Amino acid sequence: MDIKIQHLTKNYGVQKAVDNISFEVKTGEILGFLGPNGAGKTTTMKIITGYIESNGGDVTIGGQSVRSGKTKKYIGYLPEHNPLYHEMPVIDYLGFCASIQGINKTAIPGRIHEMVRVCGLNDEKHKKIGELSKGYRQRVGLAQAMIHDPEILILDEPTTGLDPNQIVEIRELIKNIGKEKTVILSTHILPEVEATCDRILIINKGKIVADGTAATLRKQAQGKQVLNVKIEDADVNTVFEKLKSLPTVAMVDILDAANNRFEVQSIQDAVSNKEVFRLCVKNNWSLTEMIPFETRLEDIFRDLTLN
Amino acid sequence: MNPTWVIAKRELSAYFDSMVAYILLIAFLGLTGFFTWLVGADIFLRKQVDLAVFFEVAQLTLLLFIPAITMRQFAEEKRTGTIELLLTKNVTDRQVVLGKFLSCLLMICIALAFTLPYYISVSQLGNIDHGATIAGYLGLVLMSAAYISIGLFASSVTNNQIVAFLLALFLGLLFHFLFDMIASGFTGWLGELFSSLSMAAHFDSISRGVLDTKDLIYFGSIIVLGLLLAEYNIGKR
Numbered sequence: 001m002d003i004k005i006q007h008l009t010k011n012y013g014v015q016k017a018v019d020n021i022s023f024e025v026k027t028g029e030i031l032g033f034l035g036p037n038g039a040g041k042t043t044t045m046k047i048i049t050g051y052i053e054s055n056g057g058d059v060t061i062g063g064q065s066v067r068s069g070k071t072k073k074y075i076g077y078l079p080e081h082n083p084l085y086h087e088m089p090v091i092d093y094l095g096f097c098a099s100i101q102g103i104n105k106t107a108i109p110g111r112i113h114e115m116v117r118v119c120g121l122n123d124e125k126h127k128k129i130g131e132l133s134k135g136y137r138q139r140v141g142l143a144q145a146m147i148h149d150p151e152i153l154i155l156d157e158p159t160t161g162l163d164p165n166q167i168v169e170i171r172e173l174i175k176n177i178g179k180e181k182t183v184i185l186s187t188h189i190l191p192e193v194e195a196t197c198d199r200i201l202i203i204n205k206g207k208i209v210a211d212g213t214a215a216t217l218r219k220q221a222q223g224k225q226v227l228n229v230k231i232e233d234a235d236v237n238t239v240f241e242k243l244k245s246l247p248t249v250a251m252v253d254i255l256d257a258a259n260n261r262f263e264v265q266s267i268q269d270a271v272s273n274k275e276v277f278r279l280c281v282k283n284n285w286s287l288t289e290m291i292p293f294e295t296r297l298e299d300i301f302r303d304l305t306l307n
Numbered sequence: 308m309n310p311t312w313v314i315a316k317r318e319l320s321a322y323f324d325s326m327v328a329y330i331l332l333i334a335f336l337g338l339t340g341f342f343t344w345l346v347g348a349d350i351f352l353r354k355q356v357d358l359a360v361f362f363e364v365a366q367l368t369l370l371l372f373i374p375a376i377t378m379r380q381f382a383e384e385k386r387t388g389t390i391e392l393l394l395t396k397n398v399t400d401r402q403v404v405l406g407k408f409l410s411c412l413l414m415i416c417i418a419l420a421f422t423l424p425y426y427i428s429v430s431q432l433g434n435i436d437h438g439a440t441i442a443g444y445l446g447l448v449l450m451s452a453a454y455i456s457i458g459l460f461a462s463s464v465t466n467n468q469i470v471a472f473l474l475a476l477f478l479g480l481l482f483h484f485l486f487d488m489i490a491s492g493f494t495g496w497l498g499e500l501f502s503s504l505s506m507a508a509h510f511d512s513i514s515r516g517v518l519d520t521k522d523l524i525y526f527g528s529i530i531v532l533g534l535l536l537a538e539y540n541i542g543k544r
Contacts, residue, residue, distance in 0.1 A: 049395045052544055073397040083388035087325055100313045100396045144392070 001074055001151040001182055002026050003048065007057035010043050010206075017043040019206035020057065025199075027151075030178035032197030033186040036305050040206040041186040042080055045154050048184070049077045061152060073102065076145035080156040082138055086130030090121060090140055093129060094147055101148035115143040118173065134161035142170065146177070153177060155185040159192060171196045190297040204305040217300050224250065225266040227273065230289035231280060232260055242279055248272040263293075310398040314406025319413055322376065328414065331372055335418045339364050343425060356433035361425055362443045362514055366507070369415065369451050370483055374475035376414055377458025378468045380407045381541060385466035390541065404459065404538045411455040412448075419447060439516035446513035449526040450506060454479055456533030463540035482506040482529075 003025040010018040018040040025031045035041050046052045048059050050066045061071040085093060094115055098108045116125050119139040124132055129140055138161050145153060158174065159167045174183060174196055187193060193200055194214045202210040202217075210217055231239050236257050243252045243262060248270040255261040266272045273290065280287040322328035342364040344351075353360065384390035393403060429435055454475075461475035462468075483506050490501035502508055509522045 046391075051391055051395050069399060072395060075395070077392070077395045079388065079391050079395075081388055083392055085321070085389060086387075087321060092320075096313065096317050097396070100310050100398060102310070102397055148397075 001062040003152060003182060003184070004060045005044070005048070005057070006060075008044065008047060008054050008059060009056035010040075010047060010052070010054050016206050018047070018054070021203065021206070021208050022057075023201060023208065023211065025182050025184060027182050028179060029199060030174065030183040030185065030197045032193035032200045033184055033203070034188075034190070034193060034200060034301060035186075035203040039203045039305070041203060042156055044203075045077075045156055045184065045186065049075055049154055073148070074151045076148065076150035076153045078141045078145045078153075078155045078158055082141040084129045084137060084140060084144075087128060089126055089128050090132070091116075091125045093140065094143055097144040098147050103148055111147055111149075115147050118146070119143040120169065135163060135166050138162055138170075139166075142173070151181055153181060153183045153185075155183065157187055158185055159187065159189065167192070190301060194297060202301065202304050209304040210300070214297060217297070218294065224268060225271050226293035227264045227266075227276065228255070228261065228289070228291040228293055229264055229276060229287065230259065230261050232286040232288050234260065234283065234285040236260055239285065242283070243276065246272060246275045246279065248275050261289075309402075310396075311402045311406040311409065314393075314398070314403060315409035315413065318380070318407055318410030322410070322414055327376065328417075331376060331414070332418055332421065335368055335372060336421055338368050339422060340425075356429060356435045358425060358429060358435075358440055358443060359514075361422065362447065362510075365419075365422070365447055366450065366483070366510060369447065369454065370479045371476070373411070373415070373451060373454040374458050374461070374472045374479065376411055377455055377462055377475060378472040379462070380411070380459055381462040381537065382466050382468045382471040386468075394541070400538050400542050404534050404541070408452075408455060408459060408534060411458070412452055415451040415455070416448065419444065419451075436516065439514065442516045442518065443514040445518075446510045449513070449523075450510050453482075453506065453526050453529040453533070456530040456537075457482070459537045460533040460540070463537040 005024070006022050008018055008021050009016065021040075021044070033041050033045070043052070047054050048061075048066065050069065050072050053067070059066045061074055064071050088096070091112060094112045095108060098111050099105070103111060116122055119142055121136065121139055121143060124136050129137060132140065138158070142155075142158060145155070153174075155174070159170055162170060171192065174185065177183060178196075178198070185196070197214075199213055200210065200217060201208060210220075212220070236254065239260070239262065240252055240254060243249060243264055248266050249264055249272050250267040251265040253263040253265075255263050264272055264276060273292075276290065277287060279285075322331075339361060343358075343361040381390065384393065394400065426435075426440060430437075430440075457478045458471075458475040461478065462471040464474070465471050482504070486501045486505040487507060490498050490505065492498075493501065503525070509525050512519060513522050
């Protein structure tokens with residue numbers, strides 16, 4: 001089921017939390033929603049789930065507007081702070097969620113069993129939610145979101161409070177679900193987006209500042225190829241001169257003269273790996289290191305949101 | 308299953324899981340039993356086979372206890388944020404309000420059902436007026452429903468349970484006593500207006516065994532108004 005967001009705007013008083021944003025998410029796509037605190041991620045998600053109303057624009061799910069109130073049954077939602085009824089046992093809570101979502105009474109035990117298995121809650125299923133650790137509560141939050149096998153999953157920071165093993169498990173889970181369903185997840189953990197999401201959307205101050213896969217974002221941000229090389233058995237200055245004279249190289253920088261380290265920047269749309277290698281061979285230098293410099297997602301994020 | 312009923316069932320079992328229900332039942336039966344059978348103008352001194360004393364005590368006890376069961380309904384859900392999870396499920400705001408209303412009303416009906424032995428005992432003592440007694444119970448249920456509706460409204464305006472309790476209690480006292488007192492200070496149409504707002508007056512009229520449409524409309528409109536205001540309040544977000 002597709003989600004289509006058109007010219008969505010939400011004001012809190014004079015402050016614009018979401019400012020005329022439009023995007024689409026297709027079935028089978030996992031969208032990573034990034035942005036600094038207060039960028040409007042949570043607000044956008046709350047509007048999609050129908051919890052709050054927008055001031056302008058609309059969200060349609062499978063062609064139906066969220067204002068109609070008929071889209072709620074297609075959505076599984078894990079809110080930001082994972083609010084749960086702490087006095088309820090896990091299994092009762094999942095049963096409550098299942099029946100309120102309108103699941104057939106005979107199908108409920110099967111669904112609960114399935115969720116307990118998928119989310120690894122078997123040992124904790126009879127405990128009260130308030131007695132669980134944060135990580136297990138997070139699993140209960142995921143279980144309640146998925147109990148009615150929704151077409152769309154909206155997850156607001158799904159991996160907070162989980163240990164590294166659990167994070168890996170939950171990511172796998174989300175990836176598997178994302179093959180058939182539509183998933184939007186927000187997070188502050190950048191490697192997580194790369195590991196889980198097909199597409200990244202960065203918003204800042206209520207506006208979309210980047211939209212694409214991790215690879216395309218990198219390319220946009222980086223532009224030119226940068227190599228870190230270490231060339232031994234040679235004089236630093238000659239190497240510097242010769243590297244500079246290569247046709248594909250735009251700029252050379254000596255990083256560390258004592259250890260013969262250089263930074264080589266290629267001209268636009270060119271790569272210089274082979275040229276550097278051949279140069280070394282020709283002059284009988286030892287090329288001991290060649291590391292392509294990757295722009296980290298963190299840097300892209302900072303570039304786009306720190307202004 | 309109907310979502311309203313699912314919510315009502317959950318809320319009701321939450322009362323029994325958290326001991327609120329047991330404390331309430333014991334306190335309610337203790338207080339009404341004590342004042343009905345043991346002290347003051349109790350049932351034996353009246354030399355009349357009826358439950359008027361019980362109805363009098365029950366009114367006041369319910370006035371105090373209903374705010375205690377309605378206070379957490381929305382205030383607690385708003386404070387912990389669970390309201391967001393509840394309202395993003397496949398339910399409407401109205402179903403949530405009605406479900407919570409129903410759970411409180413069932414709770415009170417359970418408490419009232421435990422007083423049926425009073426009725427049976429008294430009816431053994433002589434010729435009880437069954438019509439008036441049944442009307443009295445009906446009056447208690449209607450009055451409770453009105454106070455629950457007021458309590459849910461009070462709970463929907465705040466996320467602090469104590470504020471919700473005090474507001475509900477204040478509104479209850481207003482309807483139960485203050486309107487009557489104000490009414491006695493005025494003559495003419497103002498006096499009549501205030502006395503027609505008084506909950507106690509309408510309860511008395513029903514418990515005499517006369518089902519007047521005026522009283523039913525009165526209780527009905529308080530219930531509907533309180534629930535609509537509660538729905539409006541949780542719709543603001």
